[in-house]
Amino acid sequence: MSTAEETAGGEMQPWAEVTPEAARRLLVAAVEAFAERGYHATTTRDIAGRAGMSPAALYIHYKTKEELLHRISRIGHERALDILRTAARREGTATERLADAVSSFVRWHAGGRTTARVVQYELDSLGPDARAEIVALRRQCDAEVRGIIEDGIAAGEFEVLDVRGTTLAVLSLCIDVARWFNIAGPWTPDEVGALYADLVLRMVGAHKAPAAGK
Amino acid sequence: MSTAEETAGGEMQPWAEVTPEAARRLLVAAVEAFAERGYHATTTRDIAGRAGMSPAALYIHYKTKEELLHRISRIGHERALDILRTAARREGTATERLADAVSSFVRWHAGGRTTARVVQYELDSLGPDARAEIVALRRQCDAEVRGIIEDGIAAGEFEVLDVRGTTLAVLSLCIDVARWFNIAGPWTPDEVGALYADLVLRMVGAHKAPAAGK
DNA sequence: GGCCTTGCTAAGCGCTCGCTCACCTTCGGC
DNA sequence: GCCGAAGGTGAGCGAGCGCTTAGCAAGGCC
Numbered sequence: 099m100s101t102a103e104e105t106a107g108g109e110m111q112p113w114a115e116v117t118p119e120a121a122r123r124l125l126v127a128a129v130e131a132f133a134e135r136g137y138h139a140t141t142t143r144d145i146a147g148r149a150g151m152s153p154a155a156l157y158i159h160y161k162t163k164e165e166l167l168h169r170i171s172r173i174g175h176e177r178a179l180d181i182l183r184t185a186a187r188r189e190g191t192a193t194e195r196l197a198d199a200v201s202s203f204v205r206w207h208a209g210g211r212t213t214a215r216v217v218q219y220e221l222d223s224l225g226p227d228a229r230a231e232i233v234a235l236r237r238q239c240d241a242e243v244r245g246i247i248e249d250g251i252a253a254g255e256f257e258v259l260d261v262r263g264t265t266l267a268v269l270s271l272c273i274d275v276a277r278w279f280n281i282a283g284p285w286t287p288d289e290v291g292a293l294y295a296d297l298v299l300r301m302v303g304a305h306k307a308p309a310a311g312k
Numbered sequence: 313m314s315t316a317e318e319t320a321g322g323e324m325q326p327w328a329e330v331t332p333e334a335a336r337r338l339l340v341a342a343v344e345a346f347a348e349r350g351y352h353a354t355t356t357r358d359i360a361g362r363a364g365m366s367p368a369a370l371y372i373h374y375k376t377k378e379e380l381l382h383r384i385s386r387i388g389h390e391r392a393l394d395i396l397r398t399a400a401r402r403e404g405t406a407t408e409r410l411a412d413a414v415s416s417f418v419r420w421h422a423g424g425r426t427t428a429r430v431v432q433y434e435l436d437s438l439g440p441d442a443r444a445e446i447v448a449l450r451r452q453c454d455a456e457v458r459g460i461i462e463d464g465i466a467a468g469e470f471e472v473l474d475v476r477g478t479t480l481a482v483l484s485l486c487i488d489v490a491r492w493f494n495i496a497g498p499w500t501p502d503e504v505g506a507l508y509a510d511l512v513l514r515m516v517g518a519h520k521a522p523a524a525g526k
Numbered sequence: 527g528g529c530c531t532t533g534c535t536a537a538g539c540g541c542t543c544g545c546t547c548a549c550c551t552t553c554g555g556c
Numbered sequence: 557g558c559c560g561a562a563g564g565t566g567a568g569c570g571a572g573c574g575c576t577t578a579g580c581a582a583g584g585c586c
Contacts, residue, residue, distance in 0.1 A: 120533075136436070138352035142574060152535050157575065159533095219433070219491075222350070262497060263507045267485060274488040277433075283476060293477045300514045334563075356544060366565050371545065373563095 112177065112213065116169070121159040123149040128166045133212035137167055137223040167220060168228040174217030175235040181206055182242040192250030193304045199246060200272060200298045201291035207275040208287035214276035243269055247302055257303035268298050317395050317416050326391065326427065330383070335373040337363040342380045347426035351381055351437040381434060382442045388431030389449040395420055396456040406464030407518045413460060414486060414512045415505035421489040422501035428490035457483055461516055471517035482512050 116122040127148035131140040142163050146153045160166050185199035207214040221232060244265040250256035258264050275290060285293075330336040341362035345354040356377050360367045374380050399413035421428040435446060458479040464470035472478050489504060499507075 136352055260507055267511055270488040271485050274484040293474055297481055297515045301511050
């Protein structure tokens with residue numbers, strides 16, 4: 099299984115780039131708390147407590163509570179874009195690349211559900227400047243997926259009525275995995291990824307099956 | 313266009329069942345505020361202000377802020393179930409009924425985006441008892457859609473790998489409309505409903521087109 | 527050994543939150 | 557014209573919020 103996320107230069111430890119260690123502990127604690135209760139319902143005391151520190155320690159490493167959300171959101175979106183971009187630009191037919199993109203993206207949303215929830219659903223809690231930066235990253239995600247679909251249409255592999263709408267629906271389907279996964283059913287991230295890749299290929303009217311990719 | 317929502321006994325004024333009028337005004341104000349900022353970021357002063365009343369007036373009609381969310385969520389879910397049930401139990405082939413269910417359900421999420429956002433995304437802000445009641449309604453929504461898909465398979469109209477997973481994906485796709493609609497693109501609720509009905513029929517491998525339904 | 531710098535804590539500031547309470551209208555019944 | 561109920565208000569309570577500040581322990585440098 100040589101799929102997008104292993105070859106994207108991504109770390110296995112998703113927050114390894116955050117230093118020093120105390121700042122990373124606080125950030126991981128914030129991800130968990132935000133995913134569980136939501137940004138506004140999470141207190142700085144809760145975050146510091148989960149990291150085993152006093153409330154004041156948070157403000158040595160971060161200027162505000164919102165900066166924590168901003169850094170989480172930016173790193174998460176960069177990772178998401180990385181996954182999609184790697185799948186979009188690998189070799190192979192549009193069918194294979196779309197299946198890879200969807201299964202990788204879904205696996206990320208299912209496996210890292212805590213992170214993905216924060217990344218995908220707490221966007222409105224950011225201030226205008228931070229939100230604008232993140233929205234730009236999201237548009238790039240959209241462009242990568244739309245690119246694959248347009249390639250598939252040009253190559254005669256896909257049959258799509260509305261490229262823009264179908265792109266949005268494909269991304270929407272993947273993103274919403276972060277909301278329901280692990281609440282509803284007994285699937286592994288791999289299983290959901292495979293199922294969703296099949297569903298998406300049907301949505302774009304792909305003519306031939308992907309190359310046995312999981 | 314004789315589709316689910318017109319024949320479901322639903323009101324055109326969605327909150328008509330809430331009386332007296334002051335209680336309804338407060339509830340409508342709460343829906344708007346919750347949809348804009350989220351439950352936890354909304355203050356009781358904000359809700360009362362939007363309704364043109366003093367903060368204390370809220371507590372004449374509702375015991376707590378959470379009771380407001382609970383009532384909104386229950387009425388909204390009952391409406392959603394109503395839409396799906398009407399489409400599921402009308403006459404017609406499984407293909408026609410599924411297309412009707414999806415397009416009606418999507419139109420409701422797109423058109424009443426403020427309400428749908430609260431209903432679909434603020435579930436975790438409810439306490440355990442209220443949440444359990446709402447989750448039961450959601451399971452009934454799931455059962456209605458699964459029923460149509462199983463009918464379609466039995467009738468040889470659909471080809472589906474995983475009934476439970478596909479059902480979940482169909483509902484997920486529709487629900488997520490409440491998150492992105494009116495942010496991303498220039499579609500009307502009708503257009504999104506029609507596009508999504510087509511996409512979902514592809515997902516279930518429907519063999520013949522639906523009967524010209526919008 | 528004296529002395530900064532770094533990373534942290536205990537205490538608490540100012541503020542706003544959900545919610546309450548004492549009181550004030552308005553109005554139908556008689 | 558008086559009365560009680562229903563529906564409203566202004567002021568404010570206790571609690572908890574995001575964030576700040578004064579001070580402390582530890583380690584490298586001279």
